[in-house]
Amino acid sequence: MQATAYTYDPRTRSGSVLLDDGTPLDFGAEAFDAGGLLLLRPGQRVRIEVTIEVTGDGDRRRITLLTLQTL
Template sequence: MQATAYTYDPETRSGSVLLDDGTPVDFDAPAFDAGGLRLLRPGQRVRIEIAGEGDTRQITLVTLQTF
């Protein structure tokens, strides 16, 4: 699934993305670390993987979207 980076805190390695429908979804350090990134800037297109549904959904991977 694709999304757009919305926030990122380099100290905690956590932040949030906006899904293409505008829904914000938070991610934590393990999801960021799983993608192998060192930095994320707001506005970057990212690829995410999500586990669960509804209120229990959680981002498990954040990485850059490549074309």
């Protein structure tokens, strides 16, 4: 799935992306580290892998991998 980097904190290596429909989705350091990235700037196109966790309150999406989108 593709998205656009929205926020990134280099201190915590976490941030958020905007899906193509405008939905924000947070990512943690684990997803950032799994992709092998060193830096991320808002506006960059990224590829994400998402898992869906089923909870009592409904489904929750979690980014497990974040890489730069290349053509």
